[in-house]
Amino acid sequence: MESATLLLLACLASAPPARGVSHLVIAPQSPVLEIGTNFMATCMIFNTSEVTADDLDWKLSETIIPKEQYTKINSSALNVTIRITTENSEWLFCLCKEKPGYVSLNKGKFIHGISLKKGYHPGKPENLSCIAHQDKTVISKIIMCKWDPVGRQTTDVPTTYTLNVKVIPSGEFKNESTSENSTQVALEIFPDHLNMEIWVEAHNILGRIESEHLKEDAGWFVKTNPPSNVIIISEESFPTSLLINWTHPIAEPYLKLIYKIRFCPQGSQSWTDVPPADTAKDIQSFRLQNLQPDTVYVVQVSCKNARDRHGYWSDWSTNATKRTPEDKPSSKPELWTFVSDGGNINEQRVQIICKDPVFANGKINRFEMKIQDLEDKGKNGSWKWESIPVNSSSSQHILKEIPLADKKSIKVYVSAFNSAGQSPEAVLVIPAKELAPVEELKVWPHEGQLQLGWKPPKGRPVSEYVVEWVSGDQRDWQRENRNTRHTFIKGNLFHFVSFVNICPAWGAVCGQLGCT
Structure with missing residues (x-):
């Protein structure tokens, strides 16, 4: 570098100046500088004896550079060393000090400047990831990649990224350059069951550096379409389960797949995942179990390449919905009593009220009620079972009204029924006399x-x-x-x-x- 600079100065010094051209010249002429480094420039006087190196100053933009940063080479050459710390472009000037007899008209002959363009050495790209999507019935030949740029750039020294894709052992090699942090490469065909080597090179005028190389089986980069034709089958004899069937999105000669399944009650935002050990296999059906009867469920299925530890899971399939069959109620009705409004005790009535079982497991269509008179010590102290149809969608049902004046100590038994069967029995004791309050x-x-x-x-x-x-x-x-x-x-x-x-x-x- 030093010999080249001296040669440049020698050539400039031997050349006669054109009319109006400065007697000063700076080398190097058009430097591109790395921020954070030191830069040394040389100013050379030629074709004049009016000034010497002792008459020269260095100026960065509008600021005179301190003398401590100068180095005199000889009477006609002066060096300066500066630290590159800012990103903005600046002008570096070599100029002659004003002195007695200095003619302002000659000022342009004793000043020369160069523009300092600044930038950063490119950083090593990180987190390179690449993907090939399914295209109809095969895998697309287009490899799309993205990465995280590292380091900073300036307008004067932009960084270019080149994506390189090599197929092994065929030797096919393709690349594509961009100024962004993603691009794609189109191969001849997707190299099923072959290996690929993929890397990104970051480069600018100050240097170049490569990312880590991805060397994997081509299937490692594949993302298939989601499973299609997801169908849910509801079977009357299995009220707590649903059978799911689906179709593979791609033929097995291209990829062998494994699956994952999630489900939730319709309207819920909380998905339940089927344990991976149950579905991470080459299957086309699965039975969900331990579900709530008479409930609409939403199901989605996803898949990925089974042969690679990495691989991309497909998007989730479109929603498939189905209601589980009804089952007999698994909890008892909720019983209580209210006293209806009335002017006096002869007009007031005790209402026996119930709610549907919490786990009704279907639509409650009737209740069956029996009342036992606890004050009757004989064998006929129980009323016959009475069937009470449900004719409304109300959350509460009035089963019976008893005049408050006739109230005795009684025990009420109630069961709820849906189309699948009978609930456990609810029991409520209603005393004749009021008990102590809280x-x-x-x-x-x-x-x-x-x-x-x-x-x-x-x-x-x-x-x-x-x-x-x-x-x-x-x-x-x-x-x-x-x-x-x-x-x-x-x-x-x-x-x-x-x-x-x-x-x-x-x-x-x-x-x-x-x-x-």
């Missing part, structure tokens, strides 16, 4: 809910509590464990209008509190 009932709003607190009634242990409330014109209730002392209302409430009871489970009229 004490110190308190209700208060908290974070959009109604919180409740109380103390147990005195004189008798409690098996459980029932929280009863009226909101607008709707009555509702919920059961709480006998050890519970505070809870919140879990049902729907109208704002500003609520009325709350908490009762022992045997149905006493107890502490009441209205709240707003």
Whole structure:
């Protein structure tokens, strides 16, 4: 480098200056500099004896460079060394100091400048990933790759990236250059069952560097279409399962596939994944089990190359939906009693109310109820079973009304029925006399809910509590464990209008509190 610079200076010094041309020249003429390095330039005086190296200054843009950074070579040559720290382009000038007898008209003969273009050495590209998508019935010949650029660039020194793809052992080699962080290469055909070597080279005027090389079987880069024709079969004899069938998206000579499955109840945003050990195999059907009867499920299937540890999972298939068959209710109805409105005790009636079982497993079409008179010590203390059809979609059903004046201690038995069968039996004891209420009932709003607190009634242990409330014109209730002392209302409430009871489970009229 030094000999080339001296040769350039010698050539310039031996050449006669043109009219109006400076007697100063800087080498190198058009440098491209790496930011963070030192740069040395030489200023040469030629074809004049009016000035010497002692008369010269160096200036970077508008700032005179300190003398400590100069090195005098001889009477007609002066070096300067500067640190390249900023990214913006700058001008470096060599010029003659003004002195007595200096004529301003000659000023242009004693100044010369060069533009300093700056940049960074290219960084090693990282996280190279490549993919080949399925195209109709085969794998596309187009290999698409992306990577993370490393390091910084400037406008003066941009970095170019070249994607290189080599097929082994055929020797086919293709490449493509870009200024972005992704591009694609088109091969002659996709090299099924052959190896490929893929890498990216980053290069600019300051240097070049390669990414890590990907050397893998071609199947490692494949992403197929999702499985097609996903069909769900619902079988009446299997109310807690669904059978799923699908079609392979690509023929096995190209790729052998494994699968994964996910499902959720319709309307839910929470997917359940089938354990990979159950589906990571070459299959075309699978039976989902332990599902909820009479529930619509959404199912999706995905697949990937079975022969590679990496491979890309396909997109999920389009939704397939199906309802599981009905099963007999697996939980009992929820029983409680309300006293209907009336002017006096002769007009009031006790309403026996129930809700559908939580796990109805189908549409409840009727209830069967039997009432036992606990005060009748004879053998005929039970009423006959009564079938009560469900004629509405209401969440609550009035099963029977008994005049409050005729109220005795009774036990009520209720079962719910759907098209598949009968639920477990619910039992409720309704005492003739009201029992002791809970004490110190308190209700208060908290974070959009109604919180409740109380103390147990005195004189008798409690098996459980029932929280009863009226909101607008709707009555509702919920059961709480006998050890519970505070809870919140879990049902729907109208704002500003609520009325709350908490009762022992045997149905006493107890502490009441209205709240707003």
